[in-house]
Amino acid sequence: MSGSTILFYMLAGLILGSGLLSVTTRQLFRAAIYLLFSLIGMAGMYFWMEYDFIAAVQIVVYVGGITVLIIFSIFLTQQAGELLPQAKFSRSLFSALASFCAFALVMIQILGHTFPTKTATTVDPNVKNIGYQMLGVNSGGGYALPFEVVSMLLLAALVGCIIIALNQKPIKK
Numbered sequence: 001m002s003g004s005t006i007l008f009y010m011l012a013g014l015i016l017g018s019g020l021l022s023v024t025t026r027q028l029f030r031a032a033i034y035l036l037f038s039l040i041g042m043a044g045m046y047f048w049m050e051y052d053f054i055a056a057v058q059i060v061v062y063v064g065g066i067t068v069l070i071i072f073s074i075f076l077t078q079q080a081g082e083l084l085p086q087a088k089f090s091r092s093l094f095s096a097l098a099s100f101c102a103f104a105l106v107m108i109q110i111l112g113h114t115f116p117t118k119t120a121t122t123v124d125p126n127v128k129n130i131g132y133q134m135l136g137v138n139s140g141g142g143y144a145l146p147f148e149v150v151s152m153l154l155l156a157a158l159v160g161c162i163i164i165a166l167n168q169k170p171i172k173k
Helices: 003-024 028-048 052-076 089-112 127-135 144-166
Strands: none
Touching: 003 028, 028 052, 052 144, 127 144
16 A cells, blocks of 8 residues: 555545534534544645645635634624534434435446547646636636635625624623
């Protein structure tokens, strides 16, 4: 087994393990920290595939921005140390069943899809070419509008977190 294969399995274990811990822990702050580790593992996976720009964006936007926003929101609601309520067995069973069904549907789609044998010409993944592809300079399409829609969604989430934090009842002493 080569070093590259070992690194892949270590990163995959970090991503899957911390992702599983993130959704199963009952402490809200720990769930955010596990999410942070999962996103760092994804950035490591991008570095492993030699997509340095995408890895840097992953670290700056998701690890540095989204996770910090989530942790900030947790601290604003003053519930960082509290345990989340124990999930009912019926909800746990339903979520496991829904996860299995979603996984099965994705696998059916993948196995039923015929992938082309010839690929289009590859584009060097540097910042200039990524920018051209995002803005649709050469292809006529582009992804500037979805990018802006996502930024508006994140802004709405931030405003919602602030409103929820301001509507908290005062703590009685």
